[in-house]
Amino acid sequence: MTTISITGKQPGKTAVTISSTVNPAVKTVVPVTVLSRNLLSYGPASGDGLTATINGDGSLHIKGTPTRQWTGLSWKFPCPVHGIVTFGGTTISGLGGVIKCLDGDGRQLGSQITVGSNGVAIPDGTVSLQLNILATETTPTMKDGDIRIQLESGDTVHEWMKPGRF
Numbered sequence: 001m002t003t004i005s006i007t008g009k010q011p012g013k014t015a016v017t018i019s020s021t022v023n024p025a026v027k028t029v030v031p032v033t034v035l036s037r038n039l040l041s042y043g044p045a046s047g048d049g050l051t052a053t054i055n056g057d058g059s060l061h062i063k064g065t066p067t068r069q070w071t072g073l074s075w076k077f078p079c080p081v082h083g084i085v086t087f088g089g090t091t092i093s094g095l096g097g098v099i100k101c102l103d104g105d106g107r108q109l110g111s112q113i114t115v116g117s118n119g120v121a122i123p124d125g126t127v128s129l130q131l132n133i134l135a136t137e138t139t140p141t142m143k144d145g146d147i148r149i150q151l152e153s154g155d156t157v158h159e160w161m162k163p164g165r166f
Contacts, residue, residue: 006032036164038150039085040131041077048072050143052133058162060147062092066135073133076102077165079126081153086118088157089149094137097149101126119155 006016012033019027042060045052048071050064066072072095079101091097097115100108101123109123133147148160 036161037152037158038161038163039080039153040075040149040151040163041080041165042075042131042163045073045075047074048135049140050133050135055146059160060133060149061145062095062133062147063144065142066095066137066140069135069138069140072135075131076128077131079122079129082122082124082126083153084119084121084155085113085151085153086155086157087113087115087120087149087151088118089115089147089160091115091133091147091149092143092145094135094141095143095147096134096136097147098132098134099151100130100132102128102130113151115149118157 014032016030016032017027018030019025042052042054044054046064049067050062050073052073053061053063055061062073087097087099089097099113101110101113103109103125104127106128109126113120129151150158150160150163152158
């Protein structure tokens with residue numbers, strides 16, 4: 001028996017054809033969906049003086065002046081993975097990215113995960129994640145720029161990839 005490994009190069013749908021010329025000849029087509037390694041899920045949003053839109057490359061464009069420190073934008077989505085994760089990428093000066101792990105009742109489990117965190121364990125019982133982009137300045141200033149952040153499985157940082165879900 002032979003084992004073959006296939007590595008997806010970019011997100012999308014494709015098919016793998018497996019065939020044999022041995023008698024009887026066999027041919028099977030297996031549909032394959034390659035997912036983004038970026039596990040975040042976000043979309044357009046506004047709140048607390050900020051507006052987020054999605055750029056063509058999947059990054060977030062943030063514009064506006066936050067109303068006060070530690071306020072900003074928030075997205076909640078089902079937890080797509082358990083185990084060890086890395087949260088990294090680029091933000092805008094004066095804005096920080098954090099992820100909260102939430103239980104089924106919406107209560108935070110463990111400490112929040114900040115941009116630049118490698119090898120952090122998702123707590124047992126986590127049902128959903130909440131991504132927050134927050135003002136870190138005591139007196140927030142106008143923002144107008146792009147953010148490319150990524151949550152991925154494991155403890156290795158990879159090049160940014162757009163999320164698979166918007």
